[in-house]
Amino acid sequence: QVQLAESGGGLVQPGGSLRLSCAASGSIFSKSTMGWYRQAPGKQRELVAGISSDGRLKYADSVKGRFTISRDNAQNTMYLQMNSLNPEDTAVYYCNLGDSTTRAMGGIIFGYDFWGQGTQVTVSS
Numbered sequence: 001q002v003q004l005a006e007s008g009g010g011l012v013q014p015g016g017s018l019r020l021s022c023a024a025s026g027s028i029f030s031k032s033t034m035g036w037y038r039q040a041p042g043k044q045r046e047l048v049a050g051i052s053s054d055g056r057l058k059y060a061d062s063v064k065g066r067f068t069i070s071r072d073n074a075q076n077t078m079y080l081q082m083n084s085l086n087p088e089d090t091a092v093y094y095c096n097l098g099d100s101t102t103r104a105m106g107g108i109i110f111g112y113d114f115w116g117q118g119t120q121v122t123v124s125s
Helices: 099-107
Strands: 002-007 009-014 017-023 034-039 046-051 057-059 067-071 077-082 091-096 114-117 119-123
Touching: 002 046, 002 091, 009 057, 017 034, 017 119, 034 067, 034 077, 046 077, 046 091, 046 099, 057 067, 091 099, 099 114
Parallel strands: 009 119
Antiparallel strands: 002 017, 017 077, 034 046, 034 091, 046 057, 067 077, 091 114, 091 119
């Protein structure tokens, strides 16, 4: 069983930055595709950014050039650096390890899919 724990959310002014972290337990981190998702009130959960085990990246059009996803396999941690935040980025951000992001990016389906509890990001003046 894998547990994911997000951190780094909070309140930030428009134009500001935040760095989210997702720490994973277990031994499958380094060989898994991972992703950041977000869900705003009244909207469906959407993929923000994904990173495969071999370093392929995928970004939503709305965050390209502003957000950067990365991973540290030695620390079993994934990051999302978010710059130039705007109110439309306000949402609960979730990290995913496994098939949900693999299907979005392409790759081998391993049959597991884990989610964190989410961290709130609010962009407001």
